[in-house]
Amino acid sequence: MKTHVLFSADHLSKSFAVKVLSNINFDLTAGEIHGLVGANGAGKSTFCNIIAGLTIADSGCMTLDGKTYQPRNRTQSIQAGVQMVHQELSLIHHLTVAENLFLNKLPTRCGVIQHRQLLKQAAMLLNRIGLPQIDPDCAIASLGAGQQQLVEIAMALSRQCKILILDEPTSSLNSIETQQLFEWLCELKDQGIGIIFISHRLDELSLITDRISILRDGELVYTGATDKITPSQILDQIACKNRKTQTETAFKSYCKPELALRVKNLKVNDQLQDISFHLRRGERLGVAGLMGSGRTELLNAIYGEVSSKRGSIQVLGDTMDKPFQRPHLAAQNGLGMLPEDRKESGVxxxxxxxxxxxxxxxxxxxxxxxxxxxxxxxxxxxxxxxxxxxxxxxxxxxxxxxxxxxxxxxxxxxxxxxHTQTLLLDEPTRGIDAAARLSLYTLMERFVSRGKSIIMVSSDLDELMQTCDRIIVLAEGQLTQTFDRATWKSEEIIKACFANSKTEEDPCN
Amino acid sequence: MQLKTAKHFALHHAGLLVVLGILTLIFGLGTDSFFRFQTLGVIANQIPDLTLVAVGMTFVLIIRGIDLSVGSTLALSSAALGSLLIDHDQPVLLAIIAAVLVGSLCGAANGLISVKANIPSFIVTLSMLEIARGLTKLITNSETKYIGSVIEPISNPISPISFSPAFLFAVTVVVASQFVLRRTVFGRYCIAIGTNEDAVRLSGINVVPYKVTAFVLCGVFCGIAGIFHAAKLSTADPNAAVGMELSAIAACVIGGTSLMGGRGNVSSTFLGVLIIATLQTGLATLGVSDPIKQIITGSVILIAVISDALRQRWS
Structure with a gap:
């Protein structure tokens, strides 16, 4: 590995109302993937925003390629070769991949876009950066979240790029897409690009990064080679306390025999087919599945956010079993929901x-x-x-x-x-730091201990296995299998996620 | 914790009051006649209709809607009033009730169509602007109807205080609406819907009745404004209040109401109305020509919005 220092920050500080960053000393070498972790509010975003010119530091200095680097705005940082990909996607949904890629430099003749030339350029670019499978002429909206993320990164790479900052790039990717992203990042690394990789997923960090820096309350508390620190030590550094290994904490079930909710033959257009399952009082039911397997659609259908659906949903002690047509009707019948996108529709x-x-x-x-x-x-x-x-x-x-x-x-x-009796949680811990995650689990446990129930969708299988009594698995809109805590194995659940067009009867129905 | 909000509220109003003060000072020093008690009366008795319409508009803007039909609705309700009084010889009370009803029906149509069919209120109320104006001309045969003294007392100043019943009513509506906006379930949900309708819906709240009510409220206020407008001029004019939607939006915007929903106050909208009216009256007293008056009014609106945007950024 080359040891040429690409970027360095020296005694960087920033306060808004309170101190957000204090005395950060950080360096990034060419051809390095540098992981950045920390609890929410630890200062990761502020730090990256300073590098990307979106925020200006109060004190301290930065160098890029040995020269002083002081971006006053995003345009200057882009010109200097610092590219940042945000967690929230910034693509324009109604335009095509090619149009998005070349939005600021569309090939035109007398103001008219040269469509064919644009497509050719886009195809060449996608090829060059290793995404030949994406059709440059299809609309962004028609791509899955994972592919959109890849296009977003491609956009950053289409400009001159020395430093690539990725803010939780894998949060919307499934495991195959993540794998593809990682291979791709390794290629970029070989080209000498320095990559700052923000993630909450410790397993990913230990897999992909060369070095790891840990931020806590605005201070850089650790920087070192990835293979010198274990995930649990990282967690200790983030939370700054000696935690017990969380997976070993005893699980206590509050599941009672009475039913809280029964879903029968639920169909939603072509997104969900014939879903049947039940939920007991005091039970935490996990819903596993890949991106696009219909997990979110299932919760939305139960909560009445999707209007065109068939089948029946029966709530505890209720004789009516037609699916709810609108969310407020579901809420009146004791359902509650935490949607996937917290900022857009949760709070x-x-x-x-x-x-x-x-x-x-x-x-x-x-x-x-x-x-x-x-x-x-x-x-x-x-x-x-x-x-x-x-x-x-x-x-x-x-x-x-x-x-x-x-x-x-x-x-x-x-x-x-x-008076909510059943809560539907869609990715409740996405983008949330480890400490807040644990306290959410505690809140969930307290909730079900009162005889109430939870259905929880999560991409994080460890999380489901840690918190749920039972896990149902969706694949391509079908319920493929149900697992009980007593007998489940993570490999089997993962396999079930990849199974398709294989329907198993819910054994309790 | 209440203090913080109260302070913010006072600060915002203080800014508007300063603007109002400066305008008064300019006109007062610039002319001999502005600093008279009558001027206050003139301004006060000129604004009841615009005040009501702007208050209604504030609610609609807060839920992230817009009502372009307010001027036409006002005209339609005053035409209904005039027609019942003059053509059909009906009692005053009945005519007044009918005028309010006409306004509320227009509002209900706007609300139900835009909310139920999920069509942008801009489009729905733009259509209503044409439809209501057309109906107005149909009812009045496109002629101005002279109503006479029956309804004049509504806008004639009461002798000792020099304010008209219409003005006092409008002020009462402002106070009551501010209370409704800040201290009732309806008001809270209007603000919440304006900031993030999806989140409100997913919190298990049926947003439809609240949104429709905002439009109906706006319609009712337009209906009452129609009566005041007719009383002020003693006529039902088929071309009454053309373009009033823009004055009403301007008053809201000067008062700091956001066109993106969720932010606004009825009391500051009222200050916005006062600023516009003072400007109009003051410029007239100065003898400024109409084109220049328009240019100045436009500039004041622009300055208000820019300073509001800057204030938002600083805080």
Missing amino acids: LLDLNLTQNLTISSLKKKFSRFGITQEAKERRVSDDLLSELGVSFQDQSQYLHTLSGGNQQKIAFGKWLIT
Whole structure:
């Protein structure tokens, strides 16, 4: 490996209202994949934003290729060869791959786009960077999330690129796509590009990175070769406490014999076929499956977010068994939901903490004759915030000032003051740091210990195996298999995820 | 914690009040006649209709909608009033009720069609703008109807205070609407829907009735504004309030209401109305010509929006 230092940061500091980064010394060599980990709010994003010119540091200096590097904005950093791929995709959905790739330099003649030339250029680019399988003429919207992520990275590479910053690039990829991305990153590494790789997935970090830097509360607490540190040591550094190995913590089941929910022959267009399963009171049911297997669609269909569906959904003690047509009908019948995209549809970022917590129960519990009872709201949310373990300064602060983990706790908390009996959680811990993740698990456990139930979708199989009583597996819109805690093996569950067009009867039905 | 919000609220209003003060000062020093008590009365009695329409618009903008039909709805309701009073010799009370009903029906149509069929309210209310104006001309035969003294008391100043019943009613509506917006379930959900409708829906709330109600409320206020407008001019004019939707939106925007939904206050919209009215009256007193008046009004709106955007960025 070359040891040429490509980029360095020296005593970098930044404060907004509080100190976000203090005295960061960091370097990146050419042809290196440098992992960056830390809890949410540890300063990873701020650090990367400074490198990418989106934020300007208060003090400290940076060098790029031995020269002083002080980007004042994104344009300057792009010209200097620093490319950043955000977690949130920034592609234009209605345009084609080729149009997105060359958006700022479309081949034109008298202002008219030269379509054929554009396609040729795009195909050449995709070929060169190792993505020949993507059709440059298809619309971005028609690609899966994983492929969109690859196109996004391709876009960054189409410009002059010395440093590539990837912010959780694998969070929306399935394992095959992740594998493909990793192979691709290794090629880029050989070309001498320095890659900063942010991820919460420790197994990935130990697999792909050469060195790892750990941020904690704005300080760089560790930098060193990846093979010198174990994942559990990394976790210790992130959380700064000597944790017990979490997978060994005893699982306690609260599952009762009575049924909470029964889904029978649920069909949604061509996305879900003939899904039947049941949920018991006090049970945590995991839903595993690859991206696009219909996991999110299943939760949406149960919650009434999808209108065209057939089959039956029966809620505890209810005689009506038609699927809910709208979410508020599902909520009236004791269902609650935490959607996959927290910021887009899970929480209200521009309302305060109290208003977010009481949103679902405002009319029933916090109003008289339509007038809100704010004192009561504050009292209840005060108790709830401490029960949830949210770290906050003031109930009236806007939700967007909290970290992702704390936001998710609030999204969870709003259902605790309703009569909700069953919660549908769609990727509840995505993009959330390890500590907040554990406290969410605790909240879930407390919830089911009161005889309530949870259905949880997650891409992280370890997470499902750690928290669930039972796991059902979806593949290509079908329920392929059901696993019980007593007998499950992770290899078998993974195999079931890849199985298709094989239907197994739910043994309990 | 209440303090923080209250402080923010006061600060925002203080900014608008400063603008209002500066305008008053300029006009006061620039003319001999502006600093008279009558001027206050003139302005106060000129704005009840615009105030009501702008308050209704504020609710619609907060839920991330828009109502372009307010001017036509106002005209239709005053035409209904005039027609019932003059052509059909109906009692005043009945005519007033009918006028309000006409406004609420227009609002309900806007709300139900745009929310239920999920069509942008811009398009639906643009169609309503044409339809209601057409109906107005049909009812009045495209002629201005003289109504006379029956309804004039509504907008005649009451002697000791020099404010008209219409103005006092409008102020009451402003206070009540501000309360509704900030202290009721309906108001809270309007704001929440404006910031993120998907999140509200997935929180298990049926957003349809709240959104429709915002449009109906706007329609009702337009209906009442139609009565005030007719009373002010003693006529039902088929071309009344053409372009009023733009003045109403301008008042909201000057008051800091966001066209992207979720942000706005009725009280600051009222200050926006006052700023526009002061500007109009003051420029008239100065003897400024119409084209120049328009240019200045446009510039003031622009400055208000830019300073609001800057303020947002700084905070």
